[in-house]
Amino acid sequence: MTQAAYIHIPFCEHICHYCDFNKVFLKGQPVDEYLTALEAEMKITMAKTPTKGLNSIFVGGGTPTALSVKQLERLCKIIQDHLPFNNGLEYTFEANPGDLTADKLKVLFDSGVNRLSFGVQSFNDELLKKIGRTHKAEDVFRSVEAAKKVGFHNISIDLIYSLPGQTLEDFNQTLDTSFSLGTTHFSGYSLIIEPKTIFYQLHHKGVLQLPDEDEEAAMYETLMNQMEKHGYHQYEISNFSKKGFESRHNLTYWDNDYYYGFGAGAHSYINGVRRSNYGPLKKYMTPIENNQLPIMDEIILSEKEMWEEEMFLGLRKIKGVSINHFIGKFGNSPLVIFEDVINQLVNKDLIHVRDGCISLTKKGLFLGNEVFQAFLLN
Known part of the structure; x- marks a missing residue:
């Protein structure tokens, strides 16, 4: 919802x-x-x-x-x-x-x-x-x-x-x-x-x-x-x-939850679909005059892309990504899906796994982009 x-x-x-x-x-x-x-x-x-x-x-x-x-x-x-x-x-x-x-x-x-x-x-x-x-x-x-x-x-x-x-x-x-x-x-x-x-x-x-x-x-x-x-x-x-x-x-x-985006250039994420509106005012307003949404791009996320986004968005939070929440959402554990990545980042002291969460270390806060990039699966 x-x-x-x-x-x-x-x-x-x-x-x-x-x-x-x-x-x-x-x-x-x-x-x-x-x-x-x-x-x-x-x-x-x-x-x-x-x-x-x-x-x-x-x-x-x-x-x-x-x-x-x-x-x-x-x-x-x-x-x-x-x-x-x-x-x-x-x-x-x-x-x-x-x-x-x-x-x-x-x-x-x-x-x-x-x-x-x-x-x-x-x-x-x-x-x-x-x-x-x-x-x-x-x-x-x-x-x-x-x-x-x-x-x-x-x-x-x-x-x-x-x-x-x-x-x-x-x-x-x-x-x-x-x-x-x-x-x-x-x-x-x-x-x-x-x-x-x-x-x-x-x-x-x-x-x-x-x-x-x-x-x-x-x-x-x-x-x-x-x-x-x-x-x-x-x-x-x-x-x-x-x-x-x-x-x-x-x-x-x-938290990677759904949200509406209204207006020129706005982005939305609804029911697993990411959309972006036209940015220029005329391009934004013209479809609406014809009772159509002003969508410029639409991406239906794969399950793999949803996993990735859950990790690199959630890791921005200090408390990190809840392992149980991830399992409840996707039916699989991030510790299994991203086992190699997590082990590498733990060894570099960029993330830690504790209290049921995967989160950035103090060092990881300074090198966040390196951590987020690592969770993009090939």
Whole structure:
């Protein structure tokens, strides 16, 4: 049963230098027509693959909060009208610091949104400018304070480390500032240079000065140590929370459970089938006008592919992959299917098998990609 939904809003008021998500500049875009298409996609999908109720909804982008107050109201009503909410639903909106007015916050809160995820990235104003962000550190404080005043208590902050010209000292200062906000959740990601981004072009030209691997590893270790020191437990490679505030939506992905994906460029996983929607707005909206889903790619997973995904997604979690859960899901043990791989990785001290789970070691946390790659069977 599908219990999660991701909704993509591809509009941004500016484009960050590192971002490779499906997005377009907001100005002059057919936002209202897009919302109409989004509503139609939900209707078609829920008629074809219904669910009794959702435990999590995540609205991301792009920048969902770049919409006007009226458009936000309409988006929230579309979601309420067509997606079934379970009691205790985790309902998240991504937001940029500085663009959340009191009116927008009230619309979200009154519509049942109970979690906000702010793209902060750094508290160094010079670094923020260098990576293409338009907000400043002071905007974060104002936005978080305004959100708490409206009634939001579950607030997450995204941080990026290993930024161009960033030092370990600077990252420590960003962490210290972050903890002063008293939020419930953090995501901390190392910068990845993705194709089709401004940073990719600069890196290709050799003019993007990045911290080396040792500096990056030191920042990650600092991130883990400081989070633990301040009472945030690490439950996934890049995610930390106060107890009870783990991201239910992201755990859907790492638990390899089914989820809906609505909107341009969105991905879904339903009944063993992975789908991706068309990204360009016109290509996304045209099939929907003909009462068809805007599917660009569709992959029906083989049993072997399901085994692989269960391992390399589940190993992102600190608790790892439950052996009994794997057996209950697939009728076979990962210790049998992946016997040679597991033995090799245990000998390298990258994973361990204990307490009924297969999980990363401390060393494995730093070399996760090597571990995940090993579980792709030939």
